[in-house]
Amino acid sequence: MSSRDQVKLSEEEILALLGENLKVQVAANGHDGFPHLTTLFYIVRDGRIAFWTYGRSQKIRNLERDPRVTALVEDGVDYFELRGVSIEGRAEIVRDYDQILDIGSAVATRMFGAESFESLGDIGRQTVEKQATKRVGVIIHPEKVASWDHRKMT
Numbered sequence: 001m002s003s004r005d006q007v008k009l010s011e012e013e014i015l016a017l018l019g020e021n022l023k024v025q026v027a028a029n030g031h032d033g034f035p036h037l038t039t040l041f042y043i044v045r046d047g048r049i050a051f052w053t054y055g056r057s058q059k060i061r062n063l064e065r066d067p068r069v070t071a072l073v074e075d076g077v078d079y080f081e082l083r084g085v086s087i088e089g090r091a092e093i094v095r096d097y098d099q100i101l102d103i104g105s106a107v108a109t110r111m112f113g114a115e116s117f118e119s120l121g122d123i124g125r126q127t128v129e130k131q132a133t134k135r136v137g138v139i140i141h142p143e144k145v146a147s148w149d150h151r152k153m154t
Contacts, residue, residue, distance in 0.1 A: 009148070018085065054136075
């Protein structure tokens, strides 16, 4: 077995890693050819990373021009603790208010460690509803996935 195969994550391990972490690094292709890299809070829906962001943001302008995207979720500090998943795919931009609200509600719930969106109260609900009017959702449709878990090397 190659060392690459030894550290590769299973589908279940990938979903567990995505569930344990809150932030994803997202790289879109900038107009000048350089990657435009941002950090976002995310959720996993149907095995896909989804997030929301301002509809007029640079990342959305980049994704409108070129939907190719790379997403990275990683964990660990020391070499033998490192694990992660890198996903190359295409970004679907969601402009339907109800879908944006659904993504935003789920992201807010995760961000604040709440048991449910309702537990964020009226202020939380009103804030997310207001933000959803300015935002879009993004769903990453994977085409290539690479993963590693250096803890498997010990």
